Amino acid sequence: MTLMMTFSPDFLKMAKSLRSKWKRKMRAEKRKKxxxxxxxxxxxxxGLGVKGEISMKDVQEIATVVPVEKLKEKVADADMEGEDDTANMDMDSKRSKKTMLNEHGQYPTWMNQRHAKKLKGKRTAKKGKAKKQKGLAW
Incomplete structure (x- = not known):
């Protein structure tokens, strides 16, 4: 037996308090005003209010204007050359994929301390350190 529920659009709005409704209303009025x-x-x-169109001479003072055809050619050339570069690019070629350590023994910057500690525990357990048995030693 399946249970189907339909939700009204009001149900999907998270905030329903009077204060949030008032704030939403005031923001809408502010946008109108x-x-x-x-x-x-x-x-x-x-510059649309004065002349109706932006003149390229004004823009040339601020930035260099390049025709679209030259940009398309440049992008096409970069794509052809870039295919070889992307195939060889790795995150870090000197990082071990198993231990996630680089040649200096450092973990990646994005890895949190808990994960690094967990990996270190696995690494030291494999080296041969036997864990002590918990309990009485008689």
Missing amino acids: NGPKELARLKVTL
Whole structure:
């Protein structure tokens, strides 16, 4: 027997308190109020409010303008050369995959201390150190 439940969209919203509803309402009103101002500011920033179109001469003072065809050729050439590089690229070629140690005996930076301690315990147990039996020694 399967039990099917349907959820209303209100159920999927996490916050339902009066305070959060009020905050949501006020944020929506703020967006309505500030929307036209932000749009006008964006148009002025882009230069659309003054002339209707951005002139390339103004942009050339700030950045170098390169035709699209040259960029496409450059990307295509980089893809052809990059195939060999990506095949040979490893995270760290001198790192042991079993112990995760590099040539200096260091673990990777992303590994947490608990995991490193666990691996160290496995490594020392394999070296031949026998663990003591718990209990009375008679």
